Amino acid sequence: MVFGWTRHGDGRHLAPGEVVRPDERLSWPRMIGFGAQHVIAMFGATFVFPLVMGLDPNVAVMMSGVATIMFLLIVKGKVPSYLGTSASFVGGVFAIRAAVGTDQSVADAVVTGSILVAGLVLALAGLAVHVLGVQIIHRVFPPVVTGAVVMLIGFGLAYVVADVYWGQDQWVALITMLVTFVVIVAFKGFAGRVGVLIGLVTGFALSWVLDRVAGPVTSVLPGQNLRDAAGAACPAEGTYCVATAFPHDRVSFDAVAKADWFGLPDFHAPDFRFSAVLLVLPAVIALIAENVGHVKAVGEMTGTDVDPYIGRAIIADGAATVVTSAVGGSPTTTYAENIGVMAATKVYSTAAYYIAGLIAILFGLCPKFGALVAATPGGVLGGVTVILYGMIGLLGAKIWIENRVDFADPVNMVPIGAGIILAIGPVTHMIGGDFSLEGIALGTVVVVGGYHLLRVIAGRSSRPGPHPAPGEAG
Numbered sequence: 492m493v494f495g496w497t498r499h500g501d502g503r504h505l506a507p508g509e510v511v512r513p514d515e516r517l518s519w520p521r522m523i524g525f526g527a528q529h530v531i532a533m534f535g536a537t538f539v540f541p542l543v544m545g546l547d548p549n550v551a552v553m554m555s556g557v558a559t560i561m562f563l564l565i566v567k568g569k570v571p572s573y574l575g576t577s578a579s580f581v582g583g584v585f586a587i588r589a590a591v592g593t594d595q596s597v598a599d600a601v602v603t604g605s606i607l608v609a610g611l612v613l614a615l616a617g618l619a620v621h622v623l624g625v626q627i628i629h630r631v632f633p634p635v636v637t638g639a640v641v642m643l644i645g646f647g648l649a650y651v652v653a654d655v656y657w658g659q660d661q662w663v664a665l666i667t668m669l670v671t672f673v674v675i676v677a678f679k680g681f682a683g684r685v686g687v688l689i690g691l692v693t694g695f696a697l698s699w700v701l702d703r704v705a706g707p708v709t710s711v712l713p714g715q716n717l718r719d720a721a722g723a724a725c726p727a728e729g730t731y732c733v734a735t736a737f738p739h740d741r742v743s744f745d746a747v748a749k750a751d752w753f754g755l756p757d758f759h760a761p762d763f764r765f766s767a768v769l770l771v772l773p774a775v776i777a778l779i780a781e782n783v784g785h786v787k788a789v790g791e792m793t794g795t796d797v798d799p800y801i802g803r804a805i806i807a808d809g810a811a812t813v814v815t816s817a818v819g820g821s822p823t824t825t826y827a828e829n830i831g832v833m834a835a836t837k838v839y840s841t842a843a844y845y846i847a848g849l850i851a852i853l854f855g856l857c858p859k860f861g862a863l864v865a866a867t868p869g870g871v872l873g874g875v876t877v878i879l880y881g882m883i884g885l886l887g888a889k890i891w892i893e894n895r896v897d898f899a900d901p902v903n904m905v906p907i908g909a910g911i912i913l914a915i916g917p918v919t920h921m922i923g924g925d926f927s928l929e930g931i932a933l934g935t936v937v938v939v940g941g942y943h944l945l946r947v948i949a950g951r952s953s954r955p956g957p958h959p960a961p962g963e964a965g
Contacts, residue, residue: 552851556848655713707739752859
């Protein structure tokens with residue numbers, strides 16, 4: 492059922508043990524409140540990750556609303572979920588920007604073009620799952636591989652914290668991180684679930700205060716104050732032209748003052764380059780794993796069998812990513828934050844998600860809000876991303892633990908360990924000409940290809956056969 496929810500009970504109360512199912516609702520004023528809560532729950536990560544990837548957070552927030560409504564329509568209202576910005580593409584996006592250069596508009600177009608193709612691949616994978624059954628996923632991406640890909644996506648971003656954000660204002664980064672630690676752990680309710688957002692706001696406010704109390708900070712900002720080896724100004728960042736430290740305010744509201752209160756965000760068209768597409772394709776594996784896990788979680792919470800809709804959910808996520816990236820938005824994924832809200836409230840009504848999607852679209856129509864988000868200082872992002880990337884990496888370990896992966900088996904241990912180190916490096920492997928595999932992309936190829944290769948070799952070597960002659964390998 493896509494629309495036409497039936498009212499649960501008196502529309503106001505839930506008896507102990509009761510839940511509001513996806514095709515039910517409470518009173519509309521209450522549903523608006525639940526919808527707004529879902530917006531707040533997704534908001535932190537949905538606008539942090541576009542900032543990290545260098546994309547427009549206003550477009551991301553607006554298109555997340557569009558993506559969520561698309562998702563609900565494609566799954567026929569059977570799977571309540573919010574589609575926010577995916578973190579799985581961050582490593583690939585950084586690699587693309589490093590390869591393209593400092594032309595922001597060109598890099599943005601190549602990034603979104605690559606994400607669009609990845610979304611199309613994800614949708615096709617969902618179609619295959621829908622036709623062939625969910626067991627195809629478990630064969631190609633067993634838990635040992637899925638956990639490894641999720642882990643290397645998170646830990647493979649460590650260099651971003653170290654090289655890009657933390658050094659912009661190390662003390663603000665440290666304080667932001669500590670505040671986020673405390674809020675997430677000390678507050679068990681809703682505040683704890685939006686701890687990242689609270690930490691980011693705290694760091695932003697602290698940066699503004701320090702500008703007025705302590706004065707400017709001296710640090711390196713990517714793409715600014717470019718100097719050559721002789722110290723002279725140079726036009727384009729590269730091997731002999733690098734960003735150097737200079738005094739600057741932590742927070743600048745110049746763009747906020749110039750932005751309109753109402754209007755469309757800054758859309759842009761995608762550009763397609765094959766070499767860039769390869770850098771983001773590993774994220775598709777993580778998105779498949781996320782969608783499967785989230786759908787199963789919803790099924791367990793609602794007590795319904797939603798496995799037949801896993802293929803549709805993957806298709807919907809891929810289609811939503813295609814639509815959002817076509818106008819300059821961010822890649823999407825189903826959000827665990829919102830599943831947590833449902834678990835806490837026992838309200839699984841899809842009506843709340845339609846309302847949340849509409850609220851997000853309205854937020855996107857305020858460019859001044861987007862400019863304010865884009866003013867977030869790099870030091871603050873450093874304090875937040877060090878937690879987010881680490882949590883993503885540890886989700887991979889969680890997959891291993893829950894599925895009891897045996898790392899005494901070299902088929903599991905050898906390719907997984909090698910792939911993670913290649914991602915963390917990040918190691919670059921030149922293929923030929925201007926094409927190379929680096930970091931997360933290289934690590935994913937080694938993990939997936941290496942695992943299945945060694946599995947074939949181990950299977951053949953374990954088959955009974957003639958004993959080797961003396962001196963031959965056994």
